[in-house]
Amino acid sequence: MPGSIHTDRRFTPPPRTYLRRAQPVSLSHGFTLIELMITVAVIAILAAIAVPSYFQYTLRSNRSAAESVMQEIAGAQERYMVDSRQFAGNLSTLGYTVPNTVSPNYNVVMVATASSASGGTPPSYTVTATPQGTQVRDTACATLTLNGDGSKLASGGAANCWK
Secondary structure: OOOOOOOOOOOOOOOOOOOOOOOOOOOOOOOOHHHHHHHHHHHHHHHHHHHHHHHHHHHHHHHHHHHHHHHHHHHHHHHHHHHHOOOOOOHHHHOOOOOOOOOOOEEEEEEEEOOOOOOOOOOEEEEEEEEOHHHHHOOOOOOEEEEOOOOEEEOOOOOOOOO
16 A cells, blocks of 8 residues: 555654653652651660669769778778877878769768777777768668778668678
8 A cells, every 4th residue: 555654664653752750759868757756766765774774873883982982991090090099080180082083972971989988998980971962862872881890881771782
């Protein structure tokens, strides 16, 4: 058939152009609200566990530092007793100052007692650390006491205050 489109080699149809469909806007370049909410929830759960544990660790660490200072004072008292044949009445007589790592958290006081006139009670001393500042939250151990005979007490009632 002459004039037929298919057999006529002179005529070539124009190339077909397809219209592209409009693509929806993709949010693949950011986070969805659900992803952000899940992340915030995970962080909140971790913080709820970690923060109280950190505070307990801080209280125990401060208590340990105070106990160490109290034992240093007891050692200084024993050395003073060997040299002077009596216990020092206060920390300044020992030449001891409470370190800055302990003084914001505990008020450390030492009191010496003389022997009785009848000789029935030997001389002794008591070192007491009273919590102050943020350390007052340590209600399990509260006030720490170290006596000249080596006995260790805590007013909070917990059995494991001294380590």
